[in-house]
Amino acid sequence: AKQAERGSVARYNRGVSEEIRGRVNLLHNLRGAFGANELFLVFQPQIELATGRCVGAEALLRWRTGDGAMIPPDHFIPLAERSGLIVAMGEWVLRRACEEAARMAQAGHGAVRMAINVSVIQFRDPHFLGRLRAAIEDSGVAPGQIELEITESVAMGEGDRMIELFGRVKAMGLDIAIDDFGTGFSSLSHLQRMNVDRLKIDRAFINDIGGAGKGGDIAGLVCGLGDRLGIELIAEGIEQAEQAGRLQAMGCQLGQGYHFARPMPADDWRVWLAEHSSG
Ligand code: C2E
Ligand code: CA
Ligand code: CA
Numbered sequence: 011a012k013q014a015e016r017g018s019v020a021r022y023n024r025g026v027s028e029e030i031r032g033r034v035n036l037l038h039n040l041r042g043a044f045g046a047n048e049l050f051l052v053f054q055p056q057i058e059l060a061t062g063r064c065v066g067a068e069a070l071l072r073w074r075t076g077d078g079a080m081i082p083p084d085h086f087i088p089l090a091e092r093s094g095l096i097v098a099m100g101e102w103v104l105r106r107a108c109e110e111a112a113r114m115a116q117a118g119h120g121a122v123r124m125a126i127n128v129s130v131i132q133f134r135d136p137h138f139l140g141r142l143r144a145a146i147e148d149s150g151v152a153p154g155q156i157e158l159e160i161t162e163s164v165a166m167g168e169g170d171r172m173i174e175l176f177g178r179v180k181a182m183g184l185d186i187a188i189d190d191f192g193t194g195f196s197s198l199s200h201l202q203r204m205n206v207d208r209l210k211i212d213r214a215f216i217n218d219i220g221g222a223g224k225g226g227d228i229a230g231l232v233c234g235l236g237d238r239l240g241i242e243l244i245a246e247g248i249e250q251a252e253q254a255g256r257l258q259a260m261g262c263q264l265g266q267g268y269h270f271a272r273p274m275p276a277d278d279w280r281v282w283l284a285e286h287s288s289g
């Protein structure tokens with residue numbers, strides 16, 4: 011038994027060191043990728059459910075390695091966060107997304123919003139607000155066109171510090187959306203004091219809205235909450251027309267998901283927007 015145990019510990023250790031080596035390797039590649047233009051943004055339209063009009067887009071980060079493999083953000087963003095690389099990478103995302111938003115406005119799609127994901131590490135960085143201001147000024151975008159998406163766990167996590175940071179972002183004229191809403195534990199008074207513009211209902215709860223009128227309880231509750239607090243709602247991960255219909259009936263104003271459009275590279279997004287905007 012001892013022997014077998016020792017064997018399994020050795021296997022475990024080998025497994026761990028392989029995992030660490032894999033991670034170190036990926037991080038090394040990620041640093042290189044950042045320098046070699048292997049990172050790019052894709053844009054996914056956000057739709058007004060009542061009219062089908064496109065009101066904005068979310069910028070999502072992509073990494074295509076030199077040999078053509080796509081690494082999903084769920085894999086490399088946590089790594090970038092642990093290593094601190096996310097601060098520089100997130101600044102690049104901010105700049106690139108602001109540039110794209112400025113370009114949208116110049117093309118005559120003035121009211122279209124750009125939603126940008128901000129990591130907790132990036133948001134907590136003491137230089138974040140300065141970098142945000144610089145990205146906006148350098149791109150020439152109207153601040154009101156930019157929305158920051160901050161996950162619920164981050165927004166609720168640090169008490170008054172977050173409220174103060176949110177206040178500064180709002181004072182600059184930007185919108186704030188709480189991402190993955192429903193997965194954390196929001197305090198209602200906290201939510202009210204944060205003065206956020208939008209709650210983004212997590213995809214898991216949209217998934218629950220299945221066929222034959224089943225599910226959607228949490229989505230319904232969140233919609234009721236948004237309505238009471240006067241906060242606009244957006245549902246992510248809408249894959250079926252039926253989900254869009256049910257959400258609209260629940261009072262959800264906006265939606266995003268494969269049912270409307272997949273995230274697209276900038277060139278495709280510009281064409282899509284020109285074809286789907288009224289103004
Ligand atoms: P998220 O912010 O919740 O983004 C939504 C994710 O759902 C995206 O995955 C999007 O492609 C996917 N999605 C959109 N519509 C549908 C649908 O109808 N069905 C399904 N099954 N999925 C849909 P993606 O692009 O892989 O991003 C995953 C996560 O990575 C994001 O979750 C976000 O947390 C993070 N992320 C992506 N880009 C950035 C970035 O620039 N900065 C930071 N900090 N995080 C990012
Ligand atoms: Ca998001
Ligand atoms: Ca989300």
Ligand code: CA
Nearest residue numbers: 190212213246
């Ligand atoms: Ca999500």
